[in-house]
Amino acid sequence: MAAPAQNRPGAVPDEAREPPPPPRGPLAWLRRNLFATAPSTVATLAAGVALGWLLPRAADWLFLRAVYAPDYEACRALDYRAACWGFVAEKHRLILFGRYPWAEQWRPLLATLLFVAALAASAHPRAWRRWLLPAWAPLLAAFFLLLRGGVAGLSPVDPSAWGGLPLTIVLTAVVVAASIPMGIVLALGRRSRMPLVRGLATLYIELVRGVPLITVLFVASFLFPLLLPQGLRLDALARVAIGMTFFQAAYMAEVVRGGLQALPRGQGEAAEALGLGWWRAQRRVILPQALVLVIPSFVNSLLSTFLDTSLVTVVSLYDLTGSLRLALGDPQWRNFFLEGYLFVAAIYFASSFGMSRYSHWLERHLGRWARA
Amino acid sequence: MNKWFGRYHVLRDIDLTVDRGERIVVCGPSGSGKSTLIRCVNRLEEHQEGTVIVDGVELTGDRRSVERIRREVGMVFQQFNLFPHLTVLENVALGPVEVLKVPRAEAETRARVQLDRVRVGDQAKKFPGQLSGGQQQRVAIARALCMQPRIMLFDEPTSALDPEMVKEVLDAMLDLAGQGMTMLVVTHEMGFARSVADRVIFMDQGRIVEQNAPREFFAHPENERTRDFLAKVLPR
Numbered sequence: 315m316a317a318p319a320q321n322r323p324g325a326v327p328d329e330a331r332e333p334p335p336p337p338r339g340p341l342a343w344l345r346r347n348l349f350a351t352a353p354s355t356v357a358t359l360a361a362g363v364a365l366g367w368l369l370p371r372a373a374d375w376l377f378l379r380a381v382y383a384p385d386y387e388a389c390r391a392l393d394y395r396a397a398c399w400g401f402v403a404e405k406h407r408l409i410l411f412g413r414y415p416w417a418e419q420w421r422p423l424l425a426t427l428l429f430v431a432a433l434a435a436s437a438h439p440r441a442w443r444r445w446l447l448p449a450w451a452p453l454l455a456a457f458f459l460l461l462r463g464g465v466a467g468l469s470p471v472d473p474s475a476w477g478g479l480p481l482t483i484v485l486t487a488v489v490v491a492a493s494i495p496m497g498i499v500l501a502l503g504r505r506s507r508m509p510l511v512r513g514l515a516t517l518y519i520e521l522v523r524g525v526p527l528i529t530v531l532f533v534a535s536f537l538f539p540l541l542l543p544q545g546l547r548l549d550a551l552a553r554v555a556i557g558m559t560f561f562q563a564a565y566m567a568e569v570v571r572g573g574l575q576a577l578p579r580g581q582g583e584a585a586e587a588l589g590l591g592w593w594r595a596q597r598r599v600i601l602p603q604a605l606v607l608v609i610p611s612f613v614n615s616l617l618s619t620f621l622d623t624s625l626v627t628v629v630s631l632y633d634l635t636g637s638l639r640l641a642l643g644d645p646q647w648r649n650f651f652l653e654g655y656l657f658v659a660a661i662y663f664a665s666s667f668g669m670s671r672y673s674h675w676l677e678r679h680l681g682r683w684a685r686a
Numbered sequence: 687m688n689k690w691f692g693r694y695h696v697l698r699d700i701d702l703t704v705d706r707g708e709r710i711v712v713c714g715p716s717g718s719g720k721s722t723l724i725r726c727v728n729r730l731e732e733h734q735e736g737t738v739i740v741d742g743v744e745l746t747g748d749r750r751s752v753e754r755i756r757r758e759v760g761m762v763f764q765q766f767n768l769f770p771h772l773t774v775l776e777n778v779a780l781g782p783v784e785v786l787k788v789p790r791a792e793a794e795t796r797a798r799v800q801l802d803r804v805r806v807g808d809q810a811k812k813f814p815g816q817l818s819g820g821q822q823q824r825v826a827i828a829r830a831l832c833m834q835p836r837i838m839l840f841d842e843p844t845s846a847l848d849p850e851m852v853k854e855v856l857d858a859m860l861d862l863a864g865q866g867m868t869m870l871v872v873t874h875e876m877g878f879a880r881s882v883a884d885r886v887i888f889m890d891q892g893r894i895v896e897q898n899a900p901r902e903f904f905a906h907p908e909n910e911r912t913r914d915f916l917a918k919v920l921p922r
Binding site: 578 | 728730753756757759760761763765767768769770771780781784785813829830833
C-alpha cells in the first residue's frame with residue numbers, strides 16, 4: 315500500500331482549498347430557513363395561514379378603505395369598518411404640540427428640529443470631545459428661549475402650555491443626560507470602601523427604587539413647592555424634570571454598577587500597580603470599559619424613560635400621550651381613539667426603534683476592541 | 687511580617703531582605719503564599735503585622751507613601767491585565783502621562799523605546815486583543831518598565847502562556863536582569879531560576895522554608911519539603 319500523501323517526502327501541498335459552495339437561490343433559502351424540519355414546516359404553514367388571513371384584512375382596514383381627509387361625515391359613514399385617519403389629519407397639530415398657541419407652533423417645531431439635529435450630530439463618538447458638553451449649553455438655552463418667548467419679539471408662552479412631542483423629547487433628553495452622571499457617582503459611591511459613602515449611596519438607591527414613578531411625580535409637583543424657600547418658584551416642568559432625574563439616577567446607578575462588577579479585578583489592580591490614583595484609574599481604565607459594556611442596559615433605561623414621560627399627564631402636563639387625550643376630548647371625534655393611539659404609538663415606535671438601532675451601532679463601533 | 691486573609695494565616699513570620707540589583711526567584715506549591723508575598727510589596731495586599739520597607743520607605747496605609755512606592759515598583763501579572771480599550775502604545779504611555787505628568791508626545795516616544803526593547807515595537811497601533819499571549823505579556827513588561835521603576839515584580843508571568851511563547855517572555859526578562867534591575871519573580875520556570883537568580887526562595891504554607899543561591903538550592907536542597915517539591919517540578 316502506498317504511503318499516505320503527507321508522508322511522501324516534499325509532497326505536502328500548501329494551498330488551502332475553498333469550501334464547497336453552499337446551495338444558492340431562493341428555493342434553497344426557503345428549504346433551509348422555513349422548511350428544514352417537520353416542526354419548522356408546521357410552524358411555517360401555520361404562520362402562513364395566520365398571516366394570510368390577517369394581513370389583507372389589516373391592510374384593508376388600515377389603508378385601503380380608510381378615510382384620509384378630515385371629513386367627519388365620511389368617517390361616520392365608515393361605521394368602523396375602516397380607519398378614520400381624518401381624525402389625525404384634523405387634530406395632528408393638537409396632538410403634536412399640545413396647548414401651545416396655534417399661531418406660534420412654528421416655534422416648538424423649529425426647536426424640536428434643531429434639538430433632534432443636534433442629537434444626531436452628537437451621536438457619533440467622533441464628536442465626543444471636550445467642547446461637546448459646553449456646546450450644548452447654548453443649544454438648550456436657545457431651545458428654551460424659543461419655546462418660552464418673551465425675547466426677540468417672540469410672545470411669551472407659559473411652560474404649562476408646552477406640550478406634545480417637544481415636551482416628550484426635551485424631558486427625556488434632560489432626564490437621561492442628568493441622570494447618567496448622577497448614576498455613575500452613585501454607583502462608584504456604592505462600591506466605595508468608605509462606610510459612610512457606601513451607606514448613603516445604598517440608602518438612596520434602595521429608597522428611590524422602592525417608590526413608583528407616579529409617586530415621585532406627585533411629590534415633585536405638589537410637595538416640592540412647599541419645601542422651597544419663600545419666593546423661589548420652579549415651574550411645573552422643572553419640578554417634574556428634577557423628580558424624574560432623581561428617580562432615573564437610582565436605576566442608572568445599578569446599571570453602571572453591573573458594568574463595574576463585570577470588569578475583571580486585574581484591570582483595577584494593573585491600574586493601581588502603575589500608580590494611578592483612584593479617580594484617574596476610574597476615568598481612564600475602569601469607566602471607559604464598564605460603560606461600553608452596559609450600553610444595552612443604558613439604552614433600555616433611555617427607552618423606558620422616553621415612554622415613562624407619558625406619566626406626566628397625572629400632574630397636568632401634556633406630553634404626546636396627554637395631548638392625544640386632549641384631542642380626544644372633542645366629542646365629535648371621540649370615537650376614533652384607536653386611530654389616535656395608533657398614530658401616537660407609531661411615533662413612539664419609530665423613535666424607540668431609531669434609538670435601538672443607534673445603540674446597536676454604538677455597541678459595534680465602541681466595542682471594536684472587545685471583538686478583536 | 688504576617689498576613690491573614692480573614693482568619694486564614696497566609697504569610698507566617700516572613701523575614702526577607704532583598705538588596706538592590708538582586709534577582710530573587712520565589713517558588714513553591716500553589717497556596718504557599720508566594721503571590722501574596724510579592725503583592726504585599728506594592729500594597730495590592732495589606733499586611734496586618736510587621737513592617738514592609740521598600741526602597742527605604744515604610745509601606746503603611748498612608749495613601750501618599752503607597753503611591754510613591756508604586757511609582758518605584760513595577761508589576762507584571764500572570765493574566766497580563768493590559769487595558770483592552772487602549773492601543774498597545776496607549777497602554778504603555780498611560781502610566782507616564784497620568785502619573786508622572788509627562789507630556790503625551792514624550793510619553794509616546796518613551797513608550798516606543800520600551801516596546802522596541804521587548805521587541806514588539808511593530809505592534810504599537812494594535813489593540814491587545816489582536817496580539818498573541820507572548821506579545822501581550824511583553825507589552826505588559828514594557829508598560830511596567832516605562833515608569834522607570836527600581837524594582838520589578840513578576841507574578842507567574844509565563845504561567846498563562848502557550849509553551850512556544852514562554853521563551854520570548856523569559857528572554858525579555860533575561861535582558862532586564864542583565865541590565866541590573868532588582869527583580870522578584872514568582873515562577874515555575876526552574877531553568878530561568880538556574881540561569882538568572884541570585885537567590886532562590888522556596889515557600890510552603892506561608893513560610894519561607896529555604897533560600898539559597900541556585901547552585902546549592904538545586905543540587906543540595908536541605909529541607910525535605912524542598913526536596914519533595916523539586917522532585918515534582920524538575921524534569922527527570
